[in-house]
Amino acid sequence: MNMFDSVTNALESCGVCIDEGGLLLLSETSSTTACGLVCHVITSELANNHHVCFVSMQHTWGHYCNIGNKLGVNLRQLTSDGKIQVIEMLKLLSRTLDEVTDSADDPFDFIKTPSVHPLHKLYQLIRRTLQPWLDKNEFFILVLDGISFLLNLGLKSADIHNFINYCRNLTEMGDLSGRYAGTLVVVTQLYEKDDETSIVSSKIIHTSNTYISLDSLKTGLSREVHGNFIINVLNRKLPHICSPEVWTFQYKMEDKNMKLFAPGTASGVL
Amino acid sequence: MSTVILRKILCNSESPTPKLLLLTDSSDVSGRGVLYTLLKSHLSIGNYVQYLTTSNPLHVVKTFLNDEEFPGKIKFYDGFSDPCGWDSKDSCVHLNKSINEIFSSCDTGQAKRIFVIDKVDDIVNHQDTHNLIHDLHRFSADDTVEQVVVYCGRDCVPESFIISLNHLSSAVIHLYKGNPTRCKVILKKPSGKIVKTYEEFTLSPELKVQETRAVQLEKEPRGESTDEDAVLAAQTTFNLTLTEEQRKSKNKLLLPHTRVQSSGGQILYTPDDEDDWDEEDPDDDLNI
Numbered sequence: 001m002n003m004f005d006s007v008t009n010a011l012e013s014c015g016v017c018i019d020e021g022g023l024l025l026l027s028e029t030s031s032t033t034a035c036g037l038v039c040h041v042i043t044s045e046l047a048n049n050h051h052v053c054f055v056s057m058q059h060t061w062g063h064y065c066n067i068g069n070k071l072g073v074n075l076r077q078l079t080s081d082g083k084i085q086v087i088e089m090l091k092l093l094s095r096t097l098d099e100v101t102d103s104a105d106d107p108f109d110f111i112k113t114p115s116v117h118p119l120h121k122l123y124q125l126i127r128r129t130l131q132p133w134l135d136k137n138e139f140f141i142l143v144l145d146g147i148s149f150l151l152n153l154g155l156k157s158a159d160i161h162n163f164i165n166y167c168r169n170l171t172e173m174g175d176l177s178g179r180y181a182g183t184l185v186v187v188t189q190l191y192e193k194d195d196e197t198s199i200v201s202s203k204i205i206h207t208s209n210t211y212i213s214l215d216s217l218k219t220g221l222s223r224e225v226h227g228n229f230i231i232n233v234l235n236r237k238l239p240h241i242c243s244p245e246v247w248t249f250q251y252k253m254e255d256k257n258m259k260l261f262a263p264g265t266a267s268g269v270l
Numbered sequence: 271m272s273t274v275i276l277r278k279i280l281c282n283s284e285s286p287t288p289k290l291l292l293l294t295d296s297s298d299v300s301g302r303g304v305l306y307t308l309l310k311s312h313l314s315i316g317n318y319v320q321y322l323t324t325s326n327p328l329h330v331v332k333t334f335l336n337d338e339e340f341p342g343k344i345k346f347y348d349g350f351s352d353p354c355g356w357d358s359k360d361s362c363v364h365l366n367k368s369i370n371e372i373f374s375s376c377d378t379g380q381a382k383r384i385f386v387i388d389k390v391d392d393i394v395n396h397q398d399t400h401n402l403i404h405d406l407h408r409f410s411a412d413d414t415v416e417q418v419v420v421y422c423g424r425d426c427v428p429e430s431f432i433i434s435l436n437h438l439s440s441a442v443i444h445l446y447k448g449n450p451t452r453c454k455v456i457l458k459k460p461s462g463k464i465v466k467t468y469e470e471f472t473l474s475p476e477l478k479v480q481e482t483r484a485v486q487l488e489k490e491p492r493g494e495s496t497d498e499d500a501v502l503a504a505q506t507t508f509n510l511t512l513t514e515e516q517r518k519s520k521n522k523l524l525l526p527h528t529r530v531q532s533s534g535g536q537i538l539y540t541p542d543d544e545d546d547w548d549e550e551d552p553d554d555d556l557n558i
Contacts, residue, residue: 158396165325169352198425201297203423207326236330240473242295244300
């Protein structure tokens with residue numbers, strides 16, 4: 001059940017292996033979206049029999065299911081089979097605002113009652129979801145989609161960094177051999193003139209193993225090329241190499257595929 | 271003669287040892303290798319290292335600085351696993367404490383004490399930056415402290431904090447992206463002299479400084495290119511840039527719709543019927 005073959009081949013050629021654990025950062029801009037890539041990561045990991053916990057902060061789960069349907073994957077069926085655990089933040093926020101939820105466990109309680117650690121309850125919710133897999137030492141993928149959305153709720157970048165560090169710690173709690181318990185996938189939004197989102201992304205890049213950015217073209221829009229797909233890999237096991245390796249591709253989203261190609265080799269150019 | 275001081279600082283041959291050493295990097299270059307190189311040098315000459323880790327789990331740091339290679343010479347403080355106390359782990363350091371409280375004193379015999387903060391930008395998430403600067407100043411002034419190494423991501427903290435750290439530090443190493451990696455080194459000698467160099471360096475897999483050479487730079491290397499022409503040129507297969515002559519010709523070009531004014535500007539005003547227009551100067555009665 002591999003969705004995008006060209007993405008899989010590109011990641012393999014760059015030495016990126018999501019199954020090895022660590023932190024994978026995906027960034028999108030106002031004119032590009034990482035939804036297709038997120039669906040690809042989820043389906044690839046499910047194909048490898050790994051568990052997936054998906055925390056959706058800017059879209060509903062239905063949105064991803066619709067994208068999955070267009071790309072030929074039934075995410076709703078996988079959710080009802082228990083292979084994917086979904087935490088829908090928009091629904092939880094709606095319940096908080098409608099005051100139909102118990103504040104003791106409400107991850108958005110900080111909106112009504114200021115807290116020194118506003119994301120503590122969200123972390124506890126995620127930890128409870130992952131605990132059965134942690135106890136059985138079963139590998140999982142934790143996806144935090146739209147982490148920059150939390151800035152819109154009045155949180156500071158420091159709160160988000162603390163929260164991501166704790167989530168990262170959950171994936172580091174492997175067995176004694178040092179094997180990772182899971183992979184943390186974080187999706188951020190990058191806006192050139194927004195300092196807060198830039199700080200959030202910069203901080204995460206410092207601790208990520210792989211950083212994939214989906215950037216729009218500097219020169220405008222194109223029918224044949226939807227944007228740049230840039231892979232940055234810094235091997236944390238080789239600290240004497242100070243600079244990450246960078247591979248630049250261009251991509252085009254098709255009906256059921258995400259095509260990657262070398263810059264300047266789009267079909268319209270050739 | 272170009273001066274090279276990075277090797278002296280990283281190999282501990284600079285005398286006296288800089289009391290507070292600031293090492294900064296950014297999202298496109300990592301300073302962790304330089305940090306480990308410096309600490310291995312300290313450990314190999316018998317200094318005692320107390321290491322606070324906030325951005326990496328202990329087992330990752332111990333891969334490069336392990337107790338077996340330097341038995342009894344290194345003490346770790348775990349500020350990564352539970353910095354806020356959310357998981358109630360007793361063995362972890364809470365980062366809202368002062369630097370003095372974090373680094374508990376221990377008997378090191380005659381060995382000199384080196385303190386490492388990896389990374390200070392994580393501590394900034396938990397404390398006020400002004401208090402942190404005062405804390406670092408007091409801590410590094412202690413006579414029992416040989417060196418405090420502060421590792422920081424330049425793009426993760428407010429610029430004012432970096433400026434304050436720069437001011438406080440006896441030596442600063444700013445890393446920049448490049449192949450080989452480039453750095454700006456500032457060394458403040460006790461006599462008051464400040465040595466500033468730009469250097470390129472490589473590290474060996476055993477974390478030793480392999481090659482360093484001074485480079486002549488008029489400006490600080492920029493972390494990211496803001497030159498849009500260079501960005502465009504890198505992304506296309508046809509030429510979008512202009513030569514100097516083409517740029518001059520383009521600036522000289524007079525567009526057909528532009529009215530040429532030979533004698534400066536002119537204001538043409540036709541008063542309406544309702545306007546009380548006269549030639550008198552309304553400010554005439556002012557004694558200016």
